[in-house]
Amino acid sequence: MNRPIELPRWLDLFVLPLVNLAMAFAVSAVVLVTIGQDPVQVLGLLVKGAFGSRSGISYTLYYTTTFVFTGLAVAVAFHAGLFNIGGEGQAMMGGLGAGLVALGLGPSLPGWMLLPLMVLAAMAFGMLWAAVPGALQAWRGSHVVITTIMFNFIASALLIYLLVGPLKEPGNMTPESRAFGPAALLPGMHQMLGWVGLEWPRTPLNFSVLLALAAAVVVYLLLWRTQPGYALRTVGFAPAAAAYAGIRPKGQIVRAMALSGALAALVGINEIAGVHNRLMADFVAGAGFTGIAVSLIGRNHPLGIVLAALLFGALYQGGAELAFEIQGFSRDMVFTLQGLIVLFAGAMSQVAAPWLASAYQRLRRAPAAPAEAEAAHG
């Protein structure tokens, strides 16, 4: 019989993840040695690539932004007892929503009106794309895990159809739309820092990073500080208790999925409105799935998700740098490293807990024992 091990909160939330991370790096080091690489050099370059320069940091944060959105999307659904695997498709639809607004209204509106409209359109598209599987689960009993995966394929097919057909830029061979124009481009970090007089290299990092932080705060407040969040978590943890409390689970499921989809859709803003300035086919590039790992490692809590997203952002950026710097070091090695982290910090996150617990007990008892003996005598 396995009983969950109860660790003190600080050990559970801070030390355990670090131990897991250390284990992942240790196993990675073994892998690196076997393929004839120097693990210290590789790790050093990884960290340097991610945090060693202003542009490195910017790229790291740019990736982080995307992962925060998809991680939050997974977490919101999780708290309602749902497993949203459709972040990928919802993000694509978000991009499509933003893109359609930019293409349709771009020429006639100034940026300060156009950009908020793009954000709203992206969120609305993502919402709709996730709410449909939600409604199907609530009223028809088809599981969201299945339907959201199917919706990923539909979203991808729809986007490609539009990009090789109606939205294709004439004369361009790649499946992408025409450029939206400057009004539809979110300010980059270099611009924003430029306004306050700071110099910063030109990178894809843009205003969306602030949007991501705001989203994390909003999700926290919504889930733990508001009555609708209370209802949502009740449905997730105890559907029977929710019914007892007069909360109707069906509506909550659709709401949670819609919110989840809206968050995932903001990836479209980071990419389409923040960087590319045109609608493309593969701008999501697996971020929807990475969001699952991010949420898992971040324990489905906004703060944890921001930190986990930062970890993944650093791995992406540092990994790209590695592939560039070291001969014979491919991107696949970086994926291996990511896989190990997901394995140790996600799937096997409780493996080290018993050791940690017993070590903690020993440490506590060692100084406590003499005092107790005295008390027994006195």
Add this chain to the structure above:
Amino acid sequence: MRAIEKRFGAVHANQAVDLTVAAGTVHGIVGENGAGKSTLMSILYGFYQADSGMIEVEGRPARIANSHDAIALGIGMVHQHFMLVETFSALDNVMLGAEPSWFLPQARAQVRAKLDALMRDTGLVVDLDKTVAELPVGERQRLEILKALVRGARILILDEPTAVLTPHETEQLFVTLRTLRERGTTILLITHKLKEIMALADVVTVMRGGAVVLDTRIADTSLDGLAQAMVGRQVHLGRAADARPAQTGGVLLRAEGLQWRDPMGVLRLADVSLALRAGEIVGIAGVSGNGQSELLDALAGLLTPQAGKLDVDGSSFTPAHWLRPDHARDLRIAHVPEDRQRRGLVLPFAAWESAVLGYQKRPRYDRLGWLRQPVMREDTATMMERYDVRPRDITLKCANFSGGNQQKLVLAREAQTEPRILLVGQPTRGVDIGAIEFIHGRLRALRDGGGAVLLVSSELDEILALADRVLVMERGRIAGELPIEQCSVAALGRLMGGADADKAPVLAAQPA
């Protein structure tokens, strides 16, 4: 077992526990929830290791590091929650993990032969070819016992074996256990139902706060003596001697002709009519599963019947437009559900979150959608104080409270709104004696305050102790109604139905 010590962090679960069990006896171990009896048995069965102390089995010192060691020593355990694979046949469940051959048809034949012999010897009969899902609860338990015996158990630990059984099944179990004792099996019976101990055990050990407080032969003790040792003070669970007769007022709730078929087409509520008046406790008696749960759900708005009518406080409801749970609360109907863990509380929530469940939209807790956390916390603290919920920690997860304290929290929440009608299901199932006394007191207070209480309980004692009027449900219908003066266990038992009625109430008989 000698000088067994076990700590979990700050909790001293077992302190210097000595336990000697004579071979071939039934040894009862009683104590309230958290008294340490389960920990002690878990040490014996190898789930936990004692921090210090020693165990001897049949005269030899034993080291029990896991359940394999325990089984090798002839110790078997029947858990409160059965450890069976529902989709496997009874035979396969017995075999699982102890297959005598890798070739399953041959293994099955061997195990079946052994089981047939064992069933003849002990009179424990189980249909081996049915899947566990098809077996009634009593038969599943017999299967668990057989499973332990086939593995060579000479010492059998039974953890709260009667918690899930009907009175009739309980009686059958006791016959079985007596047979086993005659065959020389030693039985350790963990329970907090003292009557069962008095009826079955030879020797009893009472635990309180992790220590043994009483160790005596049954012949030398009494029910009251045990209860007092267990709780540490005098308890009174029967009908209060000075109970005032019900001061009934007007009808608060009237249900007529309620009818409900479950999705499988089984008629669960058949033409149920009842009225609740102010200032009375109406008891619903009956063997579990005779429509009591469905009746509670229908009145609480959790289930919409297919026919019938409900009048509450001037509002009228028909199946086309039935009461909903939030509407029920607005009509001041409070509901303490039968299943407090799945329904009454959200187990992963902190106490202060679960303490507003169902009332989370009230302006008291919700300002423009924001939870008023300070008010919630304050109210929870008050509830815990008034209802003596322990520990008094509003941030503790609901899952970490004991059953009795969970129940007190639910009752506190439902009672604090001063409901006119309180629907209560199994208020003391799995609850300690001390807490039972307290909960009964609160229900009486609600009645005396002019509320109507509808009490569903499978414990006849509880109904006899509390109700002013008793309705008996049997196969979805009201089989009869008796004012409390005319209630006897025999009379209720007859109404509870069928041939079982004569046997069923034997255990539940009131002590003189």
